Amino acid sequence: MFDAKIYIERRKHLATEMGDGLIVLAGNKPVPMNYPSNTLRFRQDSNFLYYCGLDYEDIALTIDCVTGQSTLYGDDLSVSDIVWEGERTSVKKMAEQSGVDSFKSSSDLQKNIGARKDLHILPVYRDDQKFFLQSLLNVSEISSSKSLIACVIKQRSIKSDYELSEISSALEITSQMHSIAMRSTRDGLLEQEIVGLMEGYALQNGSRMAYPVIFTINGEILHSNVYDNVMKSGDLALNDSGAESPLHYASDITRTFPVSGRFTPIQKDIYDLVYEMQQTALEFCKPKTSYKDAHLAAAKKAVMGLTELGLMSGDPEEAVSKGAHALFFPHGLGHMLGLDVHDMEGLGEDLVGYDDKNQRSDQFGLAYLRFSKDLEPGFVLTVEPGIYFISHLIDQWKADNKLSEHINYAEVEKFKGFGGIRIEDNIAISDKGYSVLGPHIPKTTEEIEDIMQS
Incomplete structure (x- = not known):
């Protein structure tokens, strides 16, 4: 990862450019290759990487464009998971590494965004993201934010x-x-x-x-x-x-x-x-x-x-x-x-x-x-x-x-x-x-x- 200051500055810049609303960035999930437990090699979503650098499955990030506060959502592995996969960085440590202001359980994401009408979401290109967001928002169609797309393109186009x-x-x-x-x-x-x-x-x-x-x-x-x-x-x-x-x-x-x-x-x-x-x-x-x-x-x-x-x-x-x-x-x-x-x-x-x-x-x-x-x-x-x-x-x-x-x-x-x-x-x-x-x-x-x- 880059230094946390880089991700903090990227999120701050994006929130300032957007001005209002809540940005929801969903990280990627494991994708089965030919049956559920045999998954393709994991590749994190590039926009998620750009704004927090965290290369882990099953996590999500929100950015409040008014306060500038960011929150990481995810769960630590269970002992049963660790038996098969080994330990991974705790969600608390992930938040610290990326300079995210707070962290919460995955189950809190739906509670915290509730029925907000000012959500900003990027286009969905994978079915795992699509199904996750449909369930999260209780909708059949995902509408992406044109203003968020424009801001992300403008920001990511210029390489540091x-x-x-x-x-x-x-x-x-x-x-x-x-x-x-x-x-x-x-x-x-x-x-x-x-x-x-x-x-x-x-x-x-x-x-x-x-x-x-x-x-x-x-x-x-x-x-x-x-x-x-x-x-x-x-x-x-x-x-x-x-x-x-x-x-x-x-x-x-x-x-x-x-x-x-x-x-x-x-x-x-x-x-x-x-x-x-x-x-x-x-x-x-x-x-x-x-x-x-x-x-x-x-x-x-x-x-x-x-x-x-x-x-x-x-x-x-x-x-x-x-x-x-x-x-x-x-x-x-x-x-x-x-x-x-x-x-x-x-x-x-x-x-x-x-x-x-x-x-x-x-x-x-x-x-x-x-x-x-x-x-x-x-x-x-x-x-x-x-x-x-x-x-x-x-x-x-x-x-x-x-x-x-x-x-x-x-x-x-x-x-x-x-x-x-x-x-x-x-x-x-x-x-x-x-x-x-x-x-x-x-x-x-x-x-x-x-x-x-x-």
């Missing part, structure tokens, strides 16, 4: 130095995971063997994954969690993986590399283009610049490069405005990063990534941009352009003769089976621009080939 340190500590482990993957990948191995090495390294170092590992020779599948392919020379392996810090701050890094240890000429051409897309996007990563502009600049760079390779044609700006680039770059440039790998997405992606000035597009590809707002000092984001050759998408667009004035389908057909390439880093926005967080992870084709040959 303490938070940046946590993300950097996660990246220390993640950098080693990626190095292990590059050094260990070779012809004839199953993808799952590399995944096991990475996850094992994280576990050995007191960490776990911030999200399920994406490691695949089918890089055109954006979020593949299937690891049963045999890797062969000539394949590209895409590794999108990141560890959590001890306090559950996420990292999120992607590298793509050749199974053989050497890029073929065409693999190098496409890889270098994705690298240039990222470098172009990074030039836009500074305060008061829209992240959508960074995305579109990367898309324009993609069109220019693909035109040189004979896959596209015409004016790059016109091609981007029509969305022609999305056949090859069908996702957004990146997203916020913090206690969640897609930070605060449970509060509403549009609320986190968009505002009155920056509205979400309905154009294919651009519609998947998770973050579009003007950048501010303290924001932490991923920057992850990519180029993919997705056979089903190519077939669909070709059948419709879609944007054929910009896409050379005869040449594109030759790239079916190529896979996909994505490069991703995590950055923090400062007054002067941006900084790449964490240790350097081999990224250029030369660096990747060097580490794979070492």
